[in-house]
Amino acid sequence: MKSDKLGIGIIGCGTIAERMIKAWHPHMRNARLVAASDINGGRVEHFKERFGVERGYAEESALLNDPDVDAVFVLTPNFLHAPQTIAAARAGKHVLCQKPLALTTDEASRMIDAAKENNVTLMAAFVKRFWPYYAAVRKLIDDGALGRVVSIRTQFSHSGIGKYYVPASNWFNDRAKAGGGPLADLGVHHFDVMRWLVGAEVDYVSAEMTNSNGVSDALEDNAIVNLGFANGVVGQGYYSFTTVAPPGVTLERLEVYGTVGSVIVTLSHPGRVVVQYCTETGPLANLGWVDLPVTEPVPAFGLMLQHFVDCIREGRQPVTVGEDGLRTVEIAEHAYISAKEGRRVSMRDHSGAKAVA
Ligand SMILES: NC(=O)c1ccc[n+]([C@@H]2O[C@H](COP(=O)([O-])OP(=O)(O)OC[C@H]3O[C@@H](n4cnc5c(N)ncnc54)[C@H](O)[C@@H]3O)[C@@H](O)[C@H]2O)c1
Numbered sequence: 001m002k003s004d005k006l007g008i009g010i011i012g013c014g015t016i017a018e019r020m021i022k023a024w025h026p027h028m029r030n031a032r033l034v035a036a037s038d039i040n041g042g043r044v045e046h047f048k049e050r051f052g053v054e055r056g057y058a059e060e061s062a063l064l065n066d067p068d069v070d071a072v073f074v075l076t077p078n079f080l081h082a083p084q085t086i087a088a089a090r091a092g093k094h095v096l097c098q099k100p101l102a103l104t105t106d107e108a109s110r111m112i113d114a115a116k117e118n119n120v121t122l123m124a125a126f127v128k129r130f131w132p133y134y135a136a137v138r139k140l141i142d143d144g145a146l147g148r149v150v151s152i153r154t155q156f157s158h159s160g161i162g163k164y165y166v167p168a169s170n171w172f173n174d175r176a177k178a179g180g181g182p183l184a185d186l187g188v189h190h191f192d193v194m195r196w197l198v199g200a201e202v203d204y205v206s207a208e209m210t211n212s213n214g215v216s217d218a219l220e221d222n223a224i225v226n227l228g229f230a231n232g233v234v235g236q237g238y239y240s241f242t243t244v245a246p247p248g249v250t251l252e253r254l255e256v257y258g259t260v261g262s263v264i265v266t267l268s269h270p271g272r273v274v275v276q277y278c279t280e281t282g283p284l285a286n287l288g289w290v291d292l293p294v295t296e297p298v299p300a301f302g303l304m305l306q307h308f309v310d311c312i313r314e315g316r317q318p319v320t321v322g323e324d325g326l327r328t329v330e331i332a333e334h335a336y337i338s339a340k341e342g343r344r345v346s347m348r349d350h351s352g353a354k355a356v357a
Contacts, residue, residue, distance in 0.1 A: 001070050006309050007034040009069035009093070010053065011060050011084055012076035013043035014168035016098065020075065021051050023299035024306065031309045037063040043168060060084060064091040071121075071312055073305070074098060077171040078179050082107035085122065089114040094121040096308045100188045100332065101325025103179035108329050112322035123308050123318040124325030126192045130300040130307065133265045133273045134193060136292055137256055141197060145279060146258025149233055152194050155253040156186040157240035160221070164250065173219060181219035182239035183209065183335055188328040190237050190254075191227075192320065195327060197256060200231035202327075206344040207335035212242050225335045246270070264289075 001007070010017055013036050021033070036047045037057040044056035057063045063072070064087060071094035074084045082102045085095050095115065101124050102108040115122035128134055140146055158164035161172040171177040178184065195201060205227055209220035221242050227235035245251050245268075252267040261279035275292040277284070284290050311318045330347065338345040 001313075003032070003068075004030070006031045006313055007066075007068040007070045008032065008309075009034055009063045009066065009072040010036040010047065011038075011063060011072055011074050011088075012080070012098075013038040013040070013047045014075065015166065017047075017073070017075040018050075020073070020301045020305060021047070023301035025051055027298055027302045027306060029306060029309070030313055031306075034068045035063045035066050040168070060087070064088055064093060069093060071095065071308070073125075077169065077177050078184070079103055079171075079177045082111055085111045086114040089118045089120050089122070092118060092120060094123075094308075094312050096123045096125050096305070097325070098125045099325065100179060100184050100329055101322065102329055105326060105330045105333055108322065108326040112326060115322060121308075121312055121318065122322040123311070124192075124320045124322060124328075125304060126189065126320045126324065126328075127300050127304050128189050128193050129196060129319050130303040132296050132300075133267075133275055133294050134197075134254065136275055136294045137254065137263050137265060138197060140261065140263055140277065141256070141258070145261050145277070145282070146256060146263065147260035147281075149198060149256060149258045151257045152198055152233060152235045153237070153253075153255040154190040154194065154235075155238045155251060156190055157182070157238065157243035157245075157252075158250040159243060159245055160241040164245070164248070175217075175219055178219065180332060180336065181209075181211075181221050181223070182241045183207075183220060183223040183225065184332050185239075185241075187223060187225065187237055187239040187335070188325075188332055190239070191328040191331045192324055193254065194227065194229075194235050194237070195324070198229050198231065198233045198235065200229040200233065202227050202235075202331050202347055203230045204228040204344055204346045205331060205334040205338050207338040209336075209339040220339075223335065223339070225331075227331070 033053040035055045036053045047053045072088045074097040207225040209223040211218045222240045225237045254265040267273045276289040334345045
């Protein structure tokens with residue numbers, strides 16, 4: 001580290017990059033935004049003006065050669081995550097990489113290896129680990145307020161790319177660049193949340209998917225995935241790009257059912273999340289659904305980026321590392337095989353690693 005602040009380089013200055021930096025900027029500590037690169041020069045200039053980024057580069061290789069850059073955020077379309085993360089690791093830079101970590105498990109493994117070989121940190125950017133609403137669920141589990149977790153169910157859906165979510169460039173519908181539809185895009189978030197809350201890895205996957213417009217060879221726009229965890233918990237996820245919802249709204253839901261309690265987190269209005277809990281034991285027993293008072297004083301993206309900086313400065317491992325990203329890509333790969341072949345797929349069946357959507 002050349003200064004007492006960690007020097008950050010941003011690779012990819014699109015829609016999510018702007019949301020992430022905007023959330024972090026007012027809370028940023030012990031870091032400075034040294035450089036940004038994007039093939040769209042207008043986006044780099046915008047980031048320099050909007051966030052005071054010191055230098056702009058057209059080429060990511062120039063950013064990686066900048067000695068003041070200690071760590072990079074890889075915020076580009078999915079197919080660039082592996083080559084850019086590997087190049088950054090070889091240049092000695094720590095990496096926070098957006099989800100999905102990679103298009104395939106093979107790519108994800110190579111990213112992890114590159115980080116290890118070059119002694120740098122690779123963090124998988126799973127922002128939902130920093131969501132206070134999901135942290136409240138984790139606490140209920142840790143406190144025994146649900147008893148033994150039996151089942152878990154999630155939904156993450158919106159009205160689609162170009163409607164609910166407008167990227168700065170055109171790649172989401174291109175199989176070679178995106179790797180998949182809502183399963184790869186939204187599902188990986190929740191696969192990580194489910195692994196975290198269940199406390200076990202997935203043992204088997206079965207999935208159904210459709211492209212509801214019937215366009216030949218199009219990516220899926222709806223996916224339902226059943227998961228069997230190694231500790232006996234059963235899980236289910238629903239991920240969609242066709243859900244009609246009020247403008248600007250994702251429908252997101254997490255349900256965890258245990259032997260003595262249930263919790264349901266629902267996001268169905270802009271900026272409003274409700275955490276409802278019920279139990280058969282303790283002071284809240286048999287009161288019906290109780291709304292738990294959870295707020296989000298610092299946006300989760302801000303917490304996530306600061307956590308990455310703090311971990312690197314203090315020599316700690318982040319809460320989500322490359323292996324967490326790999327596990328979620330692995331679940332997605334097996335789900336695509338299951339849907340294609342119409343069968344339940346064991347995670348021990350590593351023939352899955354080669355087939356994508
Ligand atoms: N965690 C979340 O909530 C979340 C939400 C949306 C997107 N994402 C992820 O973030 C990543 C980016 O998505 P987005 O929606 O911001 O896309 P986007 O199209 O808005 O932005 C991508 C940017 O990368 C730039 N780019 C393309 N090739 C480049 C290169 N070689 N070097 C540098 N820049 C390059 C593009 O010009 C564009 O500005 C994706 O992996 C996506 O899955 C995460």
